[in-house]
Structure formats: structure tokens, C-alpha cells
Amino acid sequence: PAEAGAHGPPGIAARGTRGLGLLSARLGPVAAMETFTPGSLEALNGTDVRLKCTFRSPVPAGPKLTVSWYFQSELKEPLVAVSPLAVRRGREAA
Numbered sequence: 001p002a003e004a005g006a007h008g009p010p011g012i013a014a015r016g017t018r019g020l021g022l023l024s025a026r027l028g029p030v031a032a033m034e035t036f037t038p039g040s041l042e043a044l045n046g047t048d049v050r051l052k053c054t055f056r057s058p059v060p061a062g063p064k065l066t067v068s069w070y071f072q073s074e075l076k077e078p079l080v081a082v083s084p085l086a087v088r089r090g091r092e093a094a
Contacts, residue, residue: 033057035067051082 034056043049051069055061069082 035053036055037051037053041049041051053067055067071080071082072078
């Protein structure tokens with residue numbers, strides 16, 4: 001299965017970097033955060049799966065924070081964006 005790189009899904013990093021600069025100019029300062037996920041997850045097409053993750057950020061997580069996921073089949077079909085969900089507030093990293 002395709003795995004996202006440190007800066008996003010494969011093939012998106014270059015465009016994402018430019019987009020981040022434009023987003024930053026419109027919304028003010030932005031900061032990177034580290035996201036941790038299980039190594040892999042298998043599911044059948046059409047089924048619901050919970051994608052668990054934890055994250056560490058240098059700034060507090062606000063109510064507008066979302067995490068977006070992308071899926072790409074083993075057949076190398078186009079990337080599919082999974083609807084982003086608001087982040088549930090849990091334990092804060094030190």
C-alpha cells in the first residue's frame with residue numbers, strides 16, 4: 001500500500017509546500033506538527049474504518065484543527081481524500 005511521506009501523501013509534497021505558503025499568508029502564522037499512525041491498516045472496500053493517530057505540536061491544538069487523510073489503492077489509482085474530522089481533544093503532549 002502507498003504510504004504518506006513525512007510531508008503528506010506521495011506526489012503531493014511539492015504542491016503542498018507552495019499551497020502552505022499561500023495558506024499561511026491568508027491565515028497568519030502556521031506551525032508544523034508531527035503525526036503518528038500505525039504502520040498499516042487493511043480494510044475491505046466499502047467498509048468503515050477508524051484511522052487512529054496521535055500528534056505532537058509546538059502550539060496548543062485549537063478547535064479549528066483538522067487532520068486530513070488520503071488513500072491510494074495498491075493499483076496506484078488517483079489519491080482519494082477522506083473527509084477531514086475535527087480533532088478530539090485528548091491528552092496533551094508535554
